[in-house]
Amino acid sequence: MGISRHFFSRREFAKTTLAASVAAMTGSLAGCALSMGSQAAGVVAAPGRRIRTGVIGCGSVSNQYLPVLTQSPYVEVVSVCDIRPERARDQAAKLGVAHHYPHIDAMLAGEPFEFLVDLTDMQEHEHLNRQALEAGKHVWSEKPIANSLAAGQELLRMARGKQLRLWGAPITVQSPQFALMARTLAAGSLGRVAAAHADYGHEGPDWAPFFYRKGGGSLPDLAVYNLTTLTGLLGPVKHVTAMLSIVTPHRDIVGAGRIEVTEEDNAMVLMDHGDGVISHVQSGFNYFNPHGHDGSGEQRHTISIIGTAGFMGLVGYDWLPLGVDIATHDQPQLARQATDPQGYTWQQGAALAAECLATGRELLATPEHALHVLEIITAARESSATGRRVALSSTFDRPVVG
Numbered sequence: 001m002g003i004s005r006h007f008f009s010r011r012e013f014a015k016t017t018l019a020a021s022v023a024a025m026t027g028s029l030a031g032c033a034l035s036m037g038s039q040a041a042g043v044v045a046a047p048g049r050r051i052r053t054g055v056i057g058c059g060s061v062s063n064q065y066l067p068v069l070t071q072s073p074y075v076e077v078v079s080v081c082d083i084r085p086e087r088a089r090d091q092a093a094k095l096g097v098a099h100h101y102p103h104i105d106a107m108l109a110g111e112p113f114e115f116l117v118d119l120t121d122m123q124e125h126e127h128l129n130r131q132a133l134e135a136g137k138h139v140w141s142e143k144p145i146a147n148s149l150a151a152g153q154e155l156l157r158m159a160r161g162k163q164l165r166l167w168g169a170p171i172t173v174q175s176p177q178f179a180l181m182a183r184t185l186a187a188g189s190l191g192r193v194a195a196a197h198a199d200y201g202h203e204g205p206d207w208a209p210f211f212y213r214k215g216g217g218s219l220p221d222l223a224v225y226n227l228t229t230l231t232g233l234l235g236p237v238k239h240v241t242a243m244l245s246i247v248t249p250h251r252d253i254v255g256a257g258r259i260e261v262t263e264e265d266n267a268m269v270l271m272d273h274g275d276g277v278i279s280h281v282q283s284g285f286n287y288f289n290p291h292g293h294d295g296s297g298e299q300r301h302t303i304s305i306i307g308t309a310g311f312m313g314l315v316g317y318d319w320l321p322l323g324v325d326i327a328t329h330d331q332p333q334l335a336r337q338a339t340d341p342q343g344y345t346w347q348q349g350a351a352l353a354a355e356c357l358a359t360g361r362e363l364l365a366t367p368e369h370a371l372h373v374l375e376i377i378t379a380a381r382e383s384s385a386t387g388r389r390v391a392l393s394s395t396f397d398r399p400v401v402g
């Protein structure tokens with residue numbers, strides 16, 4: 001038996017993490033800020049109302065999202081949709097969703113709903129999100145929201161113009177571990193911050209070709225988590241330098257056979273946050289990882305931040321954090337904190353968005369932040385292709401400032 005057979009696939013992981021996700025949805029949701037955020041406050045629905053929700057994309061990650069959504073007190077899933085109609089039909093049957101459709105046109109013309117959750121291929125998000133906004137729907141999108149910063153900003157402008165909301169994964173900034181790290185930095189406990197490193201990788205998905213094709217790649221699929229966390233902690237990035245490569249030029253994909261890999265499967269990204277702070281994200285689809293897709297066994301520091309008077313390490317992955325180790329000049333022994341997830345799970349983003357629509361409780365994750373991370377990804381590609389350091393234009397407000 002090959003080592004990889006000991007690993008959890010994401011599908012197996014879906015089953016193991018389901019119970020935790022659903023449990024997290026009972027009662028009030030974790031990680032919501034009470035203040036109104038950067039989008040229009042006037043679009044909030046009546047408190048406590050269930051938001052009529054349609055889910056498009058009934059593949060692997062829908063097994064993570066749909067059980068959380070169907071158990072949320074703020075959500076009524078009225079329809080599901082997939083261009084592979086049997087997938088939509090099967091999810092509808094499994095979860096008791098009344099309507100299923102084979103195309104977004106039929107979904108939009110069918111059972112009325114107000115909130116679209118987009119769980120399709122990465123390359124499909126931009127046009128589906130646009131079509132949903134044009135039809136007057138609020139949107140939660142898996143990453144990325146769009147294929148470029150300009151397109152994403154146009155979608156956000158359209159949303160605002162129509163008094164609609166637009167959000168995107170990931171939601172690493174909602175975790176209590178992120179909050180502790182942000183507050184530790186704000187308190188100055190690490191002294192003058194100099195450097196940070198984050199890494200995340202595994203052997204790559206084997207169930208869909210889009211991960212390896214243009215608009216896919218390991219940057220928007222994997223590095224996006226670390227990029228969101230590090231920018232959330234250290235602030236927006238001024239300049240990006242990157243080297244990207246393709247390590248495995250062909251992949252065997254279930255149902256599609258052998259495909260050519262045309263987007264990066266190996267990435268090194270250097271980020272200049274200003275004030276001398278430099279961070280580094282390393283990510284890819286060729287990483288031996290004894291914990292596979294199931295990060296629950298990961299005890300390493302996958303994120304570390306170093307300053308003149310202290311060190312801080314996130315235990316486990318930022319999408320499934322297990323604690324934060326901190327050592328300072330005054331207390332040089334590493335001490336572990338924030339081991340309680342407090343209800344946070346990475347699968348709850350769309351349900352948190354529905355809660356926001358129903359109650360006005362804002363998320364810490366914002367579309368501006370998601371679009372800044374998207375700009376880092378496209379800048380990394382430009383830097384790698386040209387050998388140049390690339391300046392960024394977008395910015396966002398930090399989610400936790402003290």
Ligand SMILES: NC(=O)c1ccc[n+]([C@@H]2O[C@H](COP(=O)([O-])OP(=O)(O)OC[C@H]3O[C@@H](n4cnc5c(N)ncnc54)[C@H](O)[C@@H]3O)[C@@H](O)[C@H]2O)c1
Pocket residue numbers: 010056057058059060061062081082083084087103104119120121122124128142143144207208220221
């Ligand atoms: N699989 C995971 O564990 C996981 C975890 C986190 C995030 N994500 C993200 O979720 C998204 C989907 O990934 P996945 O692993 O579920 O892929 P998948 O291939 O398993 O599922 C995608 C589904 O979308 C459908 N689809 C594609 N284009 C469509 C269209 N135009 N209209 C309707 N349906 C369409 C496909 O038929 C497929 O069933 C990606 O953005 C990925 O980065 C996946």
